Amino acid sequence: MRIFDPHIHMTSRTTDDYQAMYAAGVRAVVEPAFWLGQPRTSAASFLDYFDSLLGWEPFRAAQYGIAHHCTLALNPKEANDPRCVPVLDHLPRYLVKDQVVAVGEIGYDAMTPAEDTALAAQLQLAAEHGLPALVHTPHRDKLAGLRRTLDVVRESALPAGRVLVDHLNETTVKEAKDSGCWLGFSVYPDTKMDEERMVAVLQTYGPERVLVNSAADWGRSDPLKTRAVGDALLAAGFTEDAVDQVLWRNPVAFYALSGRLNLNTAVTSAPATHEGNSILRGGE
Numbered sequence: 001m002r003i004f005d006p007h008i009h010m011t012s013r014t015t016d017d018y019q020a021m022y023a024a025g026v027r028a029v030v031e032p033a034f035w036l037g038q039p040r041t042s043a044a045s046f047l048d049y050f051d052s053l054l055g056w057e058p059f060r061a062a063q064y065g066i067a068h069h070c071t072l073a074l075n076p077k078e079a080n081d082p083r084c085v086p087v088l089d090h091l092p093r094y095l096v097k098d099q100v101v102a103v104g105e106i107g108y109d110a111m112t113p114a115e116d117t118a119l120a121a122q123l124q125l126a127a128e129h130g131l132p133a134l135v136h137t138p139h140r141d142k143l144a145g146l147r148r149t150l151d152v153v154r155e156s157a158l159p160a161g162r163v164l165v166d167h168l169n170e171t172t173v174k175e176a177k178d179s180g181c182w183l184g185f186s187v188y189p190d191t192k193m194d195e196e197r198m199v200a201v202l203q204t205y206g207p208e209r210v211l212v213n214s215a216a217d218w219g220r221s222d223p224l225k226t227r228a229v230g231d232a233l234l235a236a237g238f239t240e241d242a243v244d245q246v247l248w249r250n251p252v253a254f255y256a257l258s259g260r261l262n263l264n265t266a267v268t269s270a271p272a273t274h275e276g277n278s279i280l281r282g283g284e
Helices: 016-025 043-052 056-062 087-094 113-128 142-155 173-179 195-205 225-235 240-258
Strands: 003-005 027-030 067-072 100-109 135-136 162-166 182-186 210-213
Touching: 003 016, 003 056, 003 225, 003 240, 016 027, 016 056, 027 100, 027 240, 043 067, 043 087, 043 173, 056 067, 087 113, 100 113, 100 142, 100 240, 113 142, 135 195, 142 162, 142 173, 142 210, 162 210, 173 182, 173 195, 182 195, 195 210, 195 225, 210 240
Parallel strands: 003 027, 027 067, 067 100, 100 135, 135 162, 162 182, 182 210
Antiparallel strands: none
């Protein structure tokens, strides 16, 4: 089983996670820029973070045979902090980088006017840079949040077919599918979706334009949930081809819209060190 996790925050994970992911079949990931938990106090801290997603993290992933790309943006939560908003002025010079395959994650947290402004501005940046967009739907009031998201997408210059609406569930999947957007589902141990619910959604709506991710981060989460979904789908009678579509071909197709997805040389051409660090401890 080959797996492409289209939304995972490896900055928060260990090298043991990379090793376990590879053993489970993960060969590619996309890491969206997100809120790190500790509030940032200036745009400068975003720039160091963006640099790590473009350099250090792809290097770390490659040591374990996993191709790493990223999406960059001002996340919805910190869009409400005036100290962070100036990062929008810096984004254009980062969105031209080869490893950046979308603008994201953008969208809503508390559905504030500041989030409206940041979402619209970053959809425009995606359109200007020829990139798709990864959109975070809020964890509260999900249906209202989805509808507000889709309204802003419709008003933007970015076609719905270049937008991945993430963190969907049973209450939001139909309207998201009808919009023409790609459909993202995050599978967690306790919250969001789980394997059984994911099977039921796919039985109802089919595998077209569906992406399943672990969204693993610094909280209670599991970077092997994509594999768990694949196993659950096979046990429920889905074909290997359908599982491959959901866990590999769909994320490849979406992020290939950027024109930058490179799954071949991202691992094989990996350097031995990054900024003088080999990662290795006590070995060759």
